[in-house]
Amino acid sequence: MTTFSELQYLHGFGNEHETEALTGALPQGQFNPQQAPMGLYAEQFSTTAFTAPRHQNRRTWMYRIRPSAAQGDFQPITSDLLRSGPITEVPAPPNLMRWDALAFPEKETDFIDGLITMAANGNLQVQTGSAVHMYLANQDMTDRFFYNADGELMLVPQQGAILAKTELGNLHVSPGEILVIPRGIKFQIQLPEGKARGYICENYGAPFILPERGPVGANGYANDRDFHYPVACFEDIDGEFELVAKFGGNLFRCKLDHSPLDVVAWVGTSAPYKYDLSRFNVINTVSFDHPDPSIFTVLTSQSDTPGVANIDFVIFPPRWMVAENTFRPPWYHRNVMSEFMGLIHGVYDAKEKGFVPGGASLHNCMSPHGPEAEVFEKASAAELEPVRYKDTMAFMFESRFVFAPTRFALESNARQTDYIDCWKGLKKHFNR
Incomplete structure (x- = not known):
C-alpha cells in the first residue's frame, strides 16, 4: 500500500520542515517519545556532525514503520563504470576535452546500472572534492533501492523526466530542474517517459548551500522560497527487495523484506529538494x-x-x-x-x-x-x-x-x- 499526503510541497531552502502522511503520526513536543504515535519507530537521520553550529546543522527525525537497521548483511557487487575520487587508473592530462552525448543502452538498464563516471577530484575518504557521473536508464527501479554514503547527489536531468521516490516523499523532476539528495537518503528512480539521461554531481564535501549575495543585496540569484521539498508519503509493502549502497567508492547490496520507503512522518532540516532553474x-x-x-x-x-x-x-x-x-x-x-x-x-x-x-x-x-x-x-x-x-x-x-x-x-x-x-x-x- 502506498499512501500520499494531500499537503502541498514544503518550501524554503535549509529551513526546518514538518510533514505527516497520516494525521497524528508526528509527535508533538518532543522528537523521541517513549512510544511514538501509531506504533512507529523514531529514527534520527544526520548529514552533519551532531555538534555542527545550529545554522549549519542538518538532521531529520523520521517516524517509520520499521527502523533502517531491519536489513540483511551487505555483499559487494561490481561497480561497472562507476568510479570515485581520487581517479588513479590513468594520468589526468591538461588537455581541453569535449564529449558528445552518450547513447542510451540497448539492454534493459535502471538508474543504478546506468551510472557512468566521467571525472572526479579530491578524495571521498577525507570528504573533499566531487565526482561527475552520467546516468542513462531505460527501465524503472522496481524492487531495488539505492543510497550513497559517500556524498550528496545533485541530479541534472537532460532528457526525460524522473520520479524520485525517497524515504521522505516523492519528487517529479524534469529537464530544466535539478534534484539534490542528501548523503545517505534511500531512494528509487522511476522513468515516467520510459527513459532518461542526465548529469550527476556527487559532492564529497560540505552540503550545498545558497551563495552569499554580497553587494547585490537582499534579492537576486536563487531565492529560498523556490526550493521544493517532498511531503510525507509511505509504502507499507512486504516482499523481496534489494538495497544497494555506495560506500567507500564501492557498491554493496543487501536483502530487505519490506520497502524502505516507510516513513509516515518527518521533521527536520535534511531532506531531498528540487529547484526549477527558470526561477x-x-x-x-x-x-x-x-x-x-x-x-x-x-x-x-x-x-x-x-x-x-x-x-x-x-x-x-x-x-x-x-x-x-x-x-x-x-x-x-x-x-x-x-x-x-x-x-x-x-x-x-x-x-x-x-x-x-x-x-x-x-x-x-x-x-x-x-x-x-x-x-x-x-x-x-x-x-x-x-x-x-x-x-x-x-x-x-x-x-x-x-x-x-x-x-x-x-x-x-x-x-x-x-x-x-x-x-x-x-x-x-x-x-x-
Whole structure:
C-alpha cells in the first residue's frame, strides 16, 4: 500500500520542515517519545556532525514503520563504470576535452546500472572534492533501492523526466530542474517517459548551500522560497527487495523484506529538494564588460578556504545581453578553478558548434579556453544591440580541485578528439 499526503510541497531552502502522511503520526513536543504515535519507530537521520553550529546543522527525525537497521548483511557487487575520487587508473592530462552525448543502452538498464563516471577530484575518504557521473536508464527501479554514503547527489536531468521516490516523499523532476539528495537518503528512480539521461554531481564535501549575495543585496540569484521539498508519503509493502549502497567508492547490496520507503512522518532540516532553474534571477551588466561567471552560481559547497569552493553549481540561462563596447561571449581565460560543463538544451553562446545537449566539456586548472574561432570573429564584428539569449541552458560544475577523467571518458567513442581544432582558426590581428 502506498499512501500520499494531500499537503502541498514544503518550501524554503535549509529551513526546518514538518510533514505527516497520516494525521497524528508526528509527535508533538518532543522528537523521541517513549512510544511514538501509531506504533512507529523514531529514527534520527544526520548529514552533519551532531555538534555542527545550529545554522549549519542538518538532521531529520523520521517516524517509520520499521527502523533502517531491519536489513540483511551487505555483499559487494561490481561497480561497472562507476568510479570515485581520487581517479588513479590513468594520468589526468591538461588537455581541453569535449564529449558528445552518450547513447542510451540497448539492454534493459535502471538508474543504478546506468551510472557512468566521467571525472572526479579530491578524495571521498577525507570528504573533499566531487565526482561527475552520467546516468542513462531505460527501465524503472522496481524492487531495488539505492543510497550513497559517500556524498550528496545533485541530479541534472537532460532528457526525460524522473520520479524520485525517497524515504521522505516523492519528487517529479524534469529537464530544466535539478534534484539534490542528501548523503545517505534511500531512494528509487522511476522513468515516467520510459527513459532518461542526465548529469550527476556527487559532492564529497560540505552540503550545498545558497551563495552569499554580497553587494547585490537582499534579492537576486536563487531565492529560498523556490526550493521544493517532498511531503510525507509511505509504502507499507512486504516482499523481496534489494538495497544497494555506495560506500567507500564501492557498491554493496543487501536483502530487505519490506520497502524502505516507510516513513509516515518527518521533521527536520535534511531532506531531498528540487529547484526549477527558470526561477533563477539573473544578475548581469547594464553598462560594459563581461562579469565573472560567479554571478550565475545557484548553489555552492564551501571549502576550508573562504571564497574558494569545493564545488559550485553555475548555470547559463536565458537572459538579455546589453553590454556596450564589449566582447560579449566569455573572454579567453586561464583559471585556477577547474570547469566541467554540460548542456541541457539549446546552444551555448561561446560554443555554437560541437557542444551538444547531453554532451560535456572539461577545462581543467590553468588550461586556456574561450570562444571558438568563428565565435570570436562573429562577436568582434557584431552590431551591439540588445540580444535575448532564448533557447539555452548550460551549466558548470566548478571546483578548486583538478578533475581527473576516467579511462572510460578518455577512451570513449563519444570523446571529440578534434576538439582543440575549434581554436586553430584564430588569426593574428596584431597591428602596430
